[in-house]
Amino acid sequence: MTATWIKRKKTELETVKAPAFALDARKKKSGNRARNRVVMAIACFVGIYGIIGGRLVYYGMQEDTTGYNGPTGAVLASRPDILDRNGEVLATDIKTASLYAEPRKIVDPDEAIELLSTVLPDLNFEQTYSRLKSGTGFAWLKRGMTPQQKSQIMALGIPGIGFRTEKSRFYPGGPTASHILGLVNIDNQGTAGMEKYIDEQGLSDLRDVGLADSRSLEPVKxxxxxxxxxxxxxxxxxxxxxxxxxxxxxxxxxIHTGEVLAMASAPDFDPNNPFNVLDKDHLNRMSAGTYEMGSTIKSFTTAMALDSGKVNLQSTFDARRPITIGRQTIRDFHGKNRILTMPEVFIYSSNIGSAKEADVVGIEGHREFLHRMGLLDRMQTELPEVARPMEPKVWKKVHSITIAFGHGMATTPLQTAVGAAALMNGGKLIQPTFLPRTIDEASKVAKQVVSEKTSEDMRYLYRLNSETGSGGSGSRANVKGYRVGGKTGTAEKVINGRYSSDVRFNAFVAAFPIDKPEYVVLTIIDEPKAEEGKVGATAGFNAAPMVADIIRRSASFLGVQPDFREEQESAPLMVNFDQ
Structure with missing residues (x-):
């Protein structure tokens, strides 16, 4: 019985423990199901948000087929004011309103265009209609509107039409300094002139990082x-x-600092409304055009001969007969047909004499001198519009002879003025600048190109050429009290491959006061006709009087005081017969 009892107890114990094991199994199975449900819920959320994110990326990468982008929420970056040397404003930013549409919100494009046309009659109908029908989120309709136009359009109450405040460039002087200042595009970025130079000096970088703010930009003088x-x-x-x-x-x-005080080229344009800026006849001829400068180049030929030390003001040149080289014959315009002194070669503008001056130096010496004077290399200055001069690839005797009197090479008028300044200021070549520069700053960049003695001799010849009664061609540039000296240049233009005696490019380069020069003035006039009632159309009749007008009207602004002692000393003695 004992064994039977033990066996029964063992069976009872096993029967009691069985439900506990079953309970643990059921709990384990139930926990696994709960965990699976959580994982599935997380996976569903990840999948849903992944799909949403993917669609956002997809839509963000789609290109706007209309080519327009909406406003960024900020006005266009500012530009610094541009001032003249006395602080007068030449260019500044103003706020303007630009009209835009949200095509998705436009209820009736036809009605919208009809209403807008009552305020903007020049609105392009087809282009505007296409933009309003595009279904995009944003489209420009009109940039740079007046406050009156903005007010009138707002009064129309067209749904889906709005305005954005932008910065626009304004030039108070209009076309007065257009070729110097240049202009900006619709996004207020400089595209020409000093406006472009300012961008290239770091303004574009400031714009890119969002630091071009009107409060932080110093004016450019x-x-x-x-x-x-x-x-x-x-x-x-x-x-x-x-x-x-x-x-x-x-x-x-x-002439002492290289500063450009004024420069103009006509025809010009109004940077506030530059509709004709790309016309080929509106280029800046003073720095972006190259020309055969005619007899103004004889200034450099004479200076070259003097600076060589092989001749002086007492030297003579035989101008009795023309020079024949190859198939070309070099003659004087108003030949004296005799031996000429060096001053006579200059004031009578003898082509023959100038050719013989160049022959004294030689071909290589001639070419080297013109490069030294900066006439055959691209000029270095802030203005972007600068042309490269032209010269023969290989200089021969005929080239040296013709270049001696201004034919066969082409340079810019501004470079000619810079070279002439070096002949007047003691022989120092100073590259021009459109920014303020002191004499000390100029001396650091100046290059001695001719001797002071050569410069002194050239001042004498310039004054001699402009004195009344000397026979020189510059007498019409004289202004009482200011002692002007200079050199004319009448260049025949090439028409159909040949020089034409009836079509001219005239110039006059002058310095004043010639005994102690401060400024160089150079004028050009392209294809002038004879003044009404007169027969002459050479530089002495038009380019020289232009110089006189400029000096007469601006000398006081430049700080040059008139001195009439020379006129008083040469005036006839007045006798009073009433005594």
């Missing part, structure tokens, strides 16, 4: 004197009309 600039442009425009020319230009240059 130029070397230009607005008063003188106004005079120069007025003289240029008037001369072009008076002499029925296709173009004209002028520059005023400080």
């Amino acid at each position: 130029l070397s230009i004197d607005l008063r003188v600039q106004h005079v120069v442009r007025d003289v240029v425009v008037t001369a072009m009309q008076k002499y029925r020319a296709i173009a004209a230009g002028a520059v005023v240059l400080n």
Whole structure:
């Protein structure tokens, strides 16, 4: 019985423990199901948000087929004011309103266009309709509107039409200094002139990082004197009309610092409305155009001969017979047919004499001198619009002879003025600048290109050429009290591959006061006609009077005081017979 009892107890114990094991199994199975449900819920959420994120990325990468982008929420980056040397504003930013549409919100495009046309009659109908029907989120309709136009359109109450405040460039002087200042595009970025130069000096980088703020931008001061600039442009425009020319230009240059005080080229443009800026006849002829400068180049030929030390002011040159080289014959325009002294070669503008001056130096020496004077290399200055001069690839004897009197090479008028300044200031070549520069700063970049003695001799020849009664061609540039000296240049233009005696490019380069020069003035006039009632159309009849007008009207602004002692000493003695 004992064994039977033990066996029964064992069976009872096993029967009691069995439900506990079953309970643990059931709990384990139930926990696994709960965990699986949580994992499935997480997976569902991840999948749903992954799909949403993927669609957002997809839509974000889609290109707007209409080509328009919506406003960024900030106005366009500012530009610094541009001032003249006296603080007068030449260019500044103003706030303007630009009209845009949200095509998705436009209820009736036809009605919207009809209403907008009552305020903006010049609105392009087809283009505007296409934009309003595009279904995009944003489209520009009109940039740079007036406050009156904005007010009138707002009063129309068109759904889906709005305005964005932008920065627009304004030039108070209009076309007065257009070729110097340049202009900006619709996004207020500089595209020409000093506006482009400012961008290239770091403004574009500031814009890119969002630091181009009007409160942090210092004004940019130029070397230009607005008063003188106004005079120069007025003289240029008037001369072009008076002499029925296709173009004209002028520059005023400080010979000790290289500062450009004024420069104008006509035809010009209004940077506030530059609809004609790309017309080929509106280029800046003073720095971006190259020309055969005619007899103004004889200034450098004479200076070259003097600086060589092989001749002096007492030297003579045989101008009795023309020079024949190959198939070309070199003659004088108004030949004296005799032996000429060096001053006579200069004041009578003898082609033969100039050719013989160049022969004294030789071909290689001639070419080296013109490069030394900066006439055959691309000029270095802030203005982006600068042309590269042209010269023969290989210089031969004929090239040296013709270049000696201004044919066969082409340079810019501004470079010619810079070279002439070196002949007047003691022989130092100073690259021009449109920014303020002191004499000390200029001396650091100046290059001695001719001796002081050569410069002194050239000042004498310039004055001699402009004195009344000397027989020189520059007498019409004289202004009482200011002692002007200079050199004319009448270049025949090439028409159909041949030089034409009836079509000219005229120039006059002058310095004043010639006994102690401060400024160089150079004028050009392209294809002038004879003034009404007169027969002459050479530089002495048009380019020289332009110089006189500029000096007469602007000398006081430049700080040059008139001195009439020379006129008083040469005036006849007045006798009073009433005593």
